[in-house]
Structures are given as structure tokens and as C-alpha cells.
């Protein structure tokens with residue numbers, strides 16, 4: 001067959017995957033849902049009035065004058081309004097008589113190591129930490145870098161910053177000294193808050209030496225505030241102060257000041273899946289409004305009875321918005337877990353669900369695929385009948401992983417909400433509503449009420465149902481990033497230059513015949529095969545739908561005949577054996593599922609895939625392998641040895657055509 005000409009850049013993204021399964025909301029949940037379908041119409045009729053109503057969930061010390069001031073691409077929400085984020089997350093619940101309610105059930109990795117913090121406890125701890133930061137010279141507008149394990153002092157430190165109006169920059173505790181130093185420098189932080197270490201994979205894992213190395217080259221850092229968690233030896237530098245020395249002796253009283261709705265709350269660097277991380281700046285009023293609203297709507301949160309657990313690390317935006325700010329603003333009870341899912345055994349997550357009677361669970365596709373790989377028998381050992389809503393975030397969820405999650409974790413009764421958003425959006429943007437949407441496995445479905453997301457073609461025209469293209473957001477939203485810290489130009493170039501007057505998140509998407517949205521991965525990852533734009537997500541999902549495949553990553557590699565050819569990297573399920581004909585079997589499976597155009601040229605069985613520390617697959621490194629280039633920047637990679645394991649597999653690559 002003669003190949004079609006390659007290079008037809010304007011062709012829309014192919015729509016290959018057909019999915020007919022639907023899961024209607026459970027009747028009982030629908031009948032009592034926090035948000036009904038009426039919300040879509042209300043928000044469409046008057047978007048700003050809708051967000052004003054959402055902002056009224058918060059306690060404002062001064063009401064705003066103007067809901068939105070939009071000087072594209074710079075937005076200000078709730079202009080003139082004043083509030084204190086920490087007060088909204090903590091004090092107001094205590095004042096309302098809910099001081100005894102649990103804010104956090106904290107579960108350390110070593111079994112039996114747990115702590116419970118009520119809202120009253122949290123108030124005392126945040127106030128003491130606030131007074132300590134003030135004593136250390138931290139003032140409104142100062143930047144504070146936070147490099148900590150998943151211990152209660154982490155949200156306490158963030159809330160203390162928020163209370164003062166200091167800007168926190170949480171850096172994930174797995175990052176190297178170089179990565180930490182560059183983030184401290186970029187934000188020009190004067191204080192670093194850290195710990196001696198945390199528990200990971202059954203042993204203490206040191207953090208302080210990394211901070212020492214970074215801070216040695218950061219003269220602007222005045223103090224390093226250190227929590228004792230593991231009791232590991234730490235070198236005492238002259239900037240170091242122990243948390244227990246300085247925080248414990250403080251008064252537990254502090255009166256919160258009001259801050260402007262547009263005062264900065266935090267800087268957070270993106271995961272770095274596509275390249276150099278960006279320092280995303282979020283402010284207070286709009287951010288807290290949308291995180292609180294979406295946490296209530298998307299999880300159908302009933303604060304009096306639900307036990308909510310988000311398994312993300314607080315070092316990522318998911319942890320900021322859905323462990324700290326959204327749940328606390330709503331007065332929820334949450335679980336925080338310090339460690340890894342396989343310590344001391346592979347049932348640890350389900351043991352935690354059983355122990356705390358978790359009702360709402362929020363995790364990532366990468367974790368779900370790992371649990372699939374480990375086998376159905378593990379979750380089957382635990383009582384998880386308390387669960388009622390399951391969430392997914394971080395990557396497109398493959399339909400097979402979605403169905404597995406629903407069945408083996410959710411007992412076939414819990415709706416799964418696939419939530420699309422980014423560090424930049426601050427809060428969930430596209431997601432089913434558990435009491436409203438008949439969800440399709442693998443689809444994020446509809447923009448939430450008040451969010452105007454769309455899919456457009458190369459020219460910025462809305463694509464019809466059945467078409468694919470670029471995801472965009474047409475109107476500003478309350479929790480949107482305000483800029484990239486210190487780099488307005490990069491903000492404009494990255495997000496607002498691709499399409500006139502529209503926010504471009506960098507992701508591809510399609511509308512199915514019903515107009516529901518499916519995320520198709522990053523547009524940089526789209527493959528151009530014989531003139532067809534094929535999304536990595538669809539081919540990966542086809543591979544994962546084969547019973548022998550646990551995980552898959554595909555990339556397009558330059559090919560003399562087809563322009564690009566599909567190269568697939570797969571991890572087999574626990575029970576499946578690597579055999580000679582597995583590659584042929586999988587290639588045929590993809591051809592049958594998606595059509596011959598999507599048939600991979602090569603299938604490589606690998607033991608691991610390169611992932612960022614937030615668990616996302618880094619396809620650009622696989623592209624380097626597939627095109628025999630030297631491997632690019634690996635600084636945000638979780639495990640740098642993975643690339644060697646994968647490269648070793650290359651000579652055995654099978655190409656059957």
C-alpha cells in the first residue's frame with residue numbers, strides 16, 4: 001500500500017477509540033447530590049453570578065467590589081475583597097463549634113505511627129507556627145521554601161505562611177539539591193522549612209543533607225527550620241533552628257490579618273514532564289473559591305460523614321488544592337499517608353481505607369495501573385464497603401484501568417470521576433459530577449459549571465462532535481494562574497499565544513458523538529503517521545485493554561516511509577510471561593481495536609517506564625530511545641536508572657513489517 005503523504009499538520013486528531021460502556025450515577029447518590037444538573041444552566045446563564053455564589057462559601061472580611069477584572073491575559077478575581085485563607089481553612093470551623101471535628105487522620109509509614117488533628121488542634125498548631133515564622137522575621141510577601149515529607153507539619157507550615165501572607169513554594173521532597181536550589185533561587189526564598197527526613201519504603205529517608213547542599217549556595221536564605229521526624233543525625237549549620245525549639249514555645253493565639261483577594265498565596269513549579277518547570281503563581285480569593293467549590297461538587301462531599309483521602313503528595317498541585325486548601329475550606333475530615341503503597345505490603349492503601357472507613361478516594365492512573373499489575377487478589381482481602389466516590393487525576397485514565405478501579409476498588413457501586421486540570425488551572429476544570437453524569441470510562445466528560453473549555457482545530461474554530469484537536473479554555477476562571485513567577489512574557493508565550501484570546505493548556509482532546517470530552521495527552525506527544533494525527537493515549541489504552549498488559553507508553557519515531565511510526569513500550573501484568581510472539585499478538589490487538597493505521601511498528605517489553613516524580617510517563621525520553629538519540633534532561637525523572645534498563649532492551653526490538 002502506498003503511504004499517504006506525511007506532514008499534513010492541519011489534519012485534526014484522529015478519533016480511533018470507540019467506547020460504549022456507560023455508568024449512571026447511583027440513584028441514592030443522585031437523589032442527595034450536592035450539585036444537580038441545574039448548575040450547568042445557572043452558570044451558563046450568568047457565569048460571574050455563579051462564581052460569586054461559590055465565593056460566598058468563604059468568609060470575607062471585606063466583600064469584593066468587582067467580580068472579575070479581565071485585561072487579557074491577566075485576570076483579577078473578587079477585586080477589592082479581603083480574606084485570610086488560613087482563617088477560612090481552620091479558625092472559622094472552630095468558631096462555628098466544630099473544633100472537635102477531625103481535620104486530619106495522619107498515618108505514618110511505620111505501622112502504628114499515627115496522629116489525629118482536630119480543627120482545634122490544627123488552629124493551635126498553625127498559630128504557634130505563625131508566631132514562630134514571625135519571630136524568624138518572615139513577613140507578608142516574603143517567600144518561604146518548604147521541602148518536607150508528608151507529615152502534619154507540612155500543611156501546618158503552608159497555613160502559617162498563608163496566615164501571614166508569606167508566599168510558600170513547596171518543593172517535592174524527592175527532588176535533588178540542584179533542583180531545590182534552583183527553586184529557592186527563582187523564588188528568592190529567605191526561609192526553608194524542612195525535616196531531618198521522612199519514612200519511605202520501610203526506612204528513614206534523609207532530607208536535611210539535600211537542604212544543606214542547596215542552602216550552602218543560597219546566601220539569601222536566613223534560616224532553615226527543621227522538624228524532627230526520623231531522629232536521623234543532622235549536621236547543625238548556623239542557619240538551622242529546630243521546629244520543636246522555636247515553634248513549641250510560642251503562644252497558640254494569633255489574630256489573622258486580612259489579605260487582598262489578589263495577594264499571592266503560593267508559587268508551585270510544574271512537574272516538568274515536558275521540560276523546564278514553570279513557577280506557577282496562585283492568589284487567594286479566587287483560588288480558594290474554586291478549590292472549595294470543586295472539592296464539594298466533584299466528590300459530593302458531605303463534611304459531617306465523609307472521610308476523604310487524596311493519595312497525592314502535597315508537593316504537587318493535587319496535594320495543595322485537594323489535601324490542604326479545598327478540603328480544609330470545606331471543613332472536611334481527610335486522611336494523609338506518609339509513605340509508599342507497598343510498605344510494608346502491597347495492600348497498605350486498602351488497609352488504610354478499611355482502618356479509617358474512607359468514603360472518598362482520589363488517586364492517579366499510574367497508581368491504579370500498578371495495583372492492576374499487582375493483582376486483584378490484594379484489594380479483595382480488605383473491607384472497602386465504606387467507599388462511595390472514586391477520583392482519578394494526573395494523566396488520561398485508560399478505559400481498562402477505569403473499569404478495574406470501579407470494579408476492584410469501588411465494588412462496582414462507586415462512580416469514578418476522571419478529573420482534568422493542571423498546576424496552572426489550580427483546580428478541577430473538566431470532570432463528571434458523581435450525582436449527575438452517566439460517565440464513560442476514560443472520558444473527563446464535561447467542563448464543570450462555570451468553566452468554558454472547548455476543543456478547537458488548528459485555526460481556533462470549535463470542532464464538531466466526533467472531531468479532535470486542541471483543548472482550550474475560552475473565559476478566565478477564578479483559580480487560574482496569574483502569571484509565571486517573575487516571567488510575564490513566558491506566561492503570555494506559553495499559554496496565550498497559540499490561539500487568539502484563548503488559554504491553551506498544551507493538551508489534545510476530542511469530542512465524541514455526544515459532545516463529551518476525552519483528553520488525548522499532550523499535543524507535543526501526538527504522532528503523525530501516514531498523514532494521520534494519532535494520539536498516544538488512544539494507542540496506549542488499546543494496549544492496556546489487552547489482558548497481558550499492565551502499562552504502556554507509545555511514541556512516534558521518525559520513519560522513512562510513514563513520516564513517523566509508532567513505537568510502544570509495554571509492561572506486562574504480573575501473571576503474563578514474555579514470549580516470542582507477544583509483540584505480534586499486541587500489534588494485532590491494536591490493529592483490531594483501533595484500525596491498521598495505529599498498528600505499532602515496534603513493541604518493546606520493558607520492566608519499567610520513565611516517570612516524573614509525580615508519576616507521569618515522560619514520553620520525550622522514550623522518543624530519544626526510539627530515535628537512537630542520547631537521552632535528554634532527566635532531572636525530573638523519579639528513577640534515573642530506568643532509562644538504562646530500557647535502552648538495554650533496544651537491540652531485541654522486533655519490527656515485523
Ligand code: ATP
Nearest residue numbers: 270271272273274394395396419420421422423519
Ligand atoms: P510540565 O508542565 O512542567 O511539563 P506537567 O504538565 O506534567 O509538567 P502538571 O501540572 O502536574 O505538570 O500536570 C498537568 C497535566 O497532566 C495536564 O496538562 C495533562 O496533560 C495531565 N492531566 C492531568 N489530569 C488529567 C486527566 N484527568 N486526563 C488527562 N490528562 C490529565
Ligand code: MG
Nearest residue numbers: 270274422506
Ligand atoms: Mg504542564
